[in-house]
Amino acid sequence: MxxxxxxxxxxxxxxxxxxxxxxxxxxxxxxxxxxxxxxxxxxxxxxxxxxxxxxxxxxxxYVPLWDQTMTARWGVTIVMPLVVLLAALGVTAPNPFAFEGRAMGFDPDRPGVAGLTRQPLLWAMLLWAGVHTWANGDLAHVILFCTFGLFSALGMLMVERRRARLMGPAEWQRQSARTALVPFAAMPRWQGSPYRRPPWLRVGIAVVAWAALLHLHAPVIGVGPLP
The missing domain is CATH 1.10.287 (Helix Hairpins)
Structure with a gap:
């Protein structure tokens, strides 16, 4: 069952x-x-x-494939704040390239989170799946997290292709000139800060969300997140 x-x-x-x-x-x-x-x-x-x-x-x-290590648990602990931050920066932000973003308010010269990566939520999911695959060496969890990782990677390609088709080549080139799919790849094309002002509210939401995940992981999931 x-x-x-x-x-x-x-x-x-x-x-x-x-x-x-x-x-x-x-x-x-x-x-x-x-x-x-x-x-x-x-x-x-x-x-x-x-x-x-x-x-x-x-x-x-439970079907073991590899042993869980302290290094892997530390890897999850270190990477998860970045995962939560990417999600907080990406959801409903001005970003016409991602399904979780919105076209309204996007400025190609100051692309916000899209200047970091056009697909912040899918990168967050991919990182989450990757470190949790590493830390969970039983068959069921490897299937679970590898599936989500593959889902995220393929989703990036599908969303990028769909958005490029809907915008058309010229508009895609204009709007994506200072952005990149791979995180930080657009850094040389940024002109000053990608934000009109630091997104402190979203950073604060990320901190609160990370703290909540840290404290609720054990009672909700059944496993403590810290090494």
Whole structure:
């Protein structure tokens, strides 16, 4: 039953990110709830489904592939603040290249988080999946985190291709001139600070979110996050 629940949870999570758009459900819900309402509802559902997937992986039969090391646990501890910061900077920020961003307010000369990377949330997911694969050496968790890592990497390519097609070559070139997909690759093309002012509110949200994850990881997930 453990493997069946894990397979079902993974299937439902992945389907929830593809089927709504394919069947037009996303457009209908966006029309009914508004873009912000849909994003909020979708985020809540995604977090709940993600929690189910992680718990189901923990209930699956334990099949060891490699031993967990203290180095790997320290790797998770060090990388996760960056993961949370990327997510906080990316969600609903002016960024027409990412699905979690918004086109309104984007300035190609001062691209904000897009000057760091055009896909901050997907990079956050990829880093999260990578360090957790390293730290969890049993079969169920390797399947879980490798799937999310692959999902994130392929998602970057798909989103980039879709946005470039919708903008057209000339507009894509104009808007993406001071941005890059790979983090920090656009640094030489920045002109001064990428922000009109430091995004202290988003940094503060990231700090609070990281502290919450740190304290809730053990009671919610069942495993302490610190080495």
């Amino acid at each position: 453990g493997w069946l629940e894990f397979a079902l949870a993974m299937t439902v999570f992945m389907a929830s990110h593809r089927i709504p758009a394919m069947l037009g459900v996303k457009d209908r819900l966006t029309g009914a709830l508004g873009p912000r309402g849909y994003t909020t509802a979708f985020s809540v559902v995604s977090v709940l489904l993600l929690w189910w997937v992680i718990k189901a992986a923990g209930r699956a039969p």
